Amino acid sequence: MTPVQAIIAKELRTAFVSPIVYVVGAVFLLIYGFLAYLYVVNAGSQAVRLMQLQGAAPQLNLNELVFRPTFYSMAIILMLVLPILTMRVFAEERKLRTFELLMTCPIRMNEVIIGKFLALLFLYLGMLALTGIVPLILATYSSFDWNPVLTGYLGLVLMGALFLATGVLASAMTENQVVAAFLSFGFLLLVWLLGLLGSVLGDTPVGNTIAYLSFIDHYDRLVRGLVDSKDLIYYLSGIVLMLFFAHRVLDSQRWK
Amino acid sequence: MIEVQGVTKRYGDHTAIERVTFSVAKGEVLAFLGPNGAGKTSTMRILACYMPATEGTARVAGFDCFEQPLEVKRRIGYLPENPPLYQELTVTEYLTFVGRIKGMNAGELRSGLARVLERLALGSVRRRLIANLSRGYQQRVGLAQALLNDPPVLILDEPTLGLDPKQIIEIRELIKSLAGSHTVILSTHILPEATAVCQRVVIIHAGRIVAEDTPEQLSSRLRRSEKISVVVKTPPPDLADRFRALPGVLNVFASTETGGFLLECDLGRDLREELARFVVGNGWGLLELKTVSMTLEDVFLLLTQHEEGMEPREDGAEEARQETAPTQEPSST
Structure with missing residues (x-):
């Protein structure tokens, strides 16, 4: 077993002992299920209304009526939920001095960071996989285009991974878990608002640059079914950058 | 095996240790002795590559702690001041994790x-959660972690903290059994521990090394005078003054109810024979006569109290070093 695998195994083990994962997972799935239900009911009532007007059963676009709004709402839910998942990852190690053990064992800092990030990613992917039940149920009762749903999930994976990397950085910056959660939440909210600023400024060089920096535009394209290497590179480089900063922050603390 | 050369560590304005130099030979057990806050933990953290020194070099097993930390980390077992335990794991899970990240x-x-x-x-608690173990067990799990891969160098910060007397003796026996095959550096503020386990003691105070020697030599060389305890059966009332009048006697402390006297005499001069003749010759009845050697505890207090009440580090430490310098010479060779 390599050191990275050892870190992943330990992180997953401790995650399932603490109540955080269960609470976060349950709340996440509950909100997701409620939202999906809301949009499905909304689609149903629209169908009834159209039937009364036209007198015949209409062909509803579930992609537009259910999946797209659900994916958009997910961005905000993840912004709230993922910082809770990431807050303890380094803050707790530092608070309880177990960080001293990691730093005096023959394991590199980047192995620790990558191991912890991957463990968080696995937890998140597990949560996400459970949401797959909604498209599966809908697929048995109606038909829709699977492609935008799958690219939407790709967007969720990439954006969520970026949120997780941001959370890892925030957790590396403090010993206090509440501060870590709030730092990553605040930062993500700011970057999201940056995207709104970009769209307000419109199609100008400044507006485009600002819009590019925010994660929301890139996610929007994936949800609409467009897979562009530009967007993939944005997320992957963002993840690497956040983890690199986390490395620098943790390294610099040893010098104080 | 361990070489520390002029190591200084500053946290902002605060200097934790200043120009600390010492070395530990292969197979030796060295105690780092000092009051709380003297810089023991800082020194150990530098040796364990947890943090770099501000100045100076530290080498373990020939590898520089700053240049080749991974090589150093492969060869050490480190027990920090607070045992680094994951409360939510069982003892076996925890040790398995540590073993894996140690490769x-x-x-x-x-x-x-x-x-x-x-x-x-630890066999009986190996399936229990660390959070549910007593302090003594937790400390031993911390030690187990350091010893797990049988490293040649052990750095133990207060290894017997939180243990009960029986466990303390067991851990001391364990550390003694490591001597020879392992190089051990341990810190403590408990003096008997240093005498019981270690071949050599480094006394550190306010970030500086104030003395370094075997426990026995430390106590003998820091005596300023020979001390002799005399117990007399029927002492005349003016015996203290009579003792004081003897050649070679510097000072006399008397406790009249027991008939016991403590005599301070010239250094390097054994007055026991003359005193025996003096007391017996006068027919007072000599009950007891023995030299009193300073315990390590006395030495420790003597060394660390010098600086108390003095102005911050700079001049205070200079003075302390001058005071110990003359007595250091005879025994250092």
Whole structure:
């Protein structure tokens, strides 16, 4: 077993002992299920209304009526939920001095960071996989285009991974878990608002640059079914950058 | 095996240790003795590559702690001041995790685990959550972690903290049994511990090394005078003054109810014979006559109290060093 695998195994083990994962997972799935239900009911009532007007059963676009709004709402839910998942990852190690053990064992800092990030990613992917039940149920009762749903999930994976990397950085910056959660939440909210600023400024060089920096535009394209290497590179480089900063922050603390 | 050369560590304006220099030979057990806040933990953290020194070099097993930390980390077992335990893991899970990040393969891990569980008497709690263990068990799990891969160098920060007297003796025996095959540096503020376990003691105070020697030599060389205890059966009322009048006697402390006297005499002069003749010749009845040697505790207090009440580090430490300098010479060769 390599050191990275050892870190992943330990992180997953401790995650399932603490109540955080269960609470976060349950709340996440509950909100997701409620939202999906809301949009499905909304689609149903629209169908009834159209039937009364036209007198015949209409062909509803579930992609537009259910999946797209659900994916958009997910961005905000993840912004709230993922910082809770990431807050303890380094803050707790530092608070309880177990960080001293990691730093005096023959394991590199980047192995620790990558191991912890991957463990968080696995937890998140597990949560996400459970949401797959909604498209599966809908697929048995109606038909829709699977492609935008799958690219939407790709967007969720990439954006969520970026949120997780941001959370890892925030957790590396403090010993206090509440501060870590709030730092990553605040930062993500700011970057999201940056995207709104970009769209307000419109199609100008400044507006485009600002819009590019925010994660929301890139996610929007994936949800609409467009897979562009530009967007993939944005997320992957963002993840690497956040983890690199986390490395620098943790390294610099040893010098104080 | 361990070489520390002029190491200084500053946290902002605060200097934790200043120009600390010492070395530990292979197979030796060295105690780092000092009051709380003297800089013991800082020194150990530098040796364990947890943090870099501000100045100076530290080398373990020939590798520089700053240049080749991974090589150093492979060769050390480190027990920090607070045992670094994951409360939500069981003892076996925890030790397995530590073994894996120390790069042990499955076979090494199995034998290492069996060995430390047996040596530290952790077998009965190996399936329990660390959070539910008593302080003494937790400390031993911390030690087990350091010993797991049987490293040649052990850095133990207060290894007997939180243990009960029986466990303390067991851990001391364990550390003694490591001597010879392992190089051990341990810190403590408990003096008997240093005398019981270590071949050599480094006394550190306010970030500086104030003395370094074997426990026996430390106490003998820091005596300023020979001390002799005399117990007399029927002392005349003016015996203290009569003692004082003897050649070579510097000072006399008397406790009249027991008939006991403590005599301070010239250094390097044994007055026991003359005193015996003096007391017996006068027919007072000599009950007891013996030299009193300073315990390490006395030495420790003597060294660390010098600086108390003095102005911050700079001049205070200079003065302390001058005071100890003359007495250092005879025994250092």
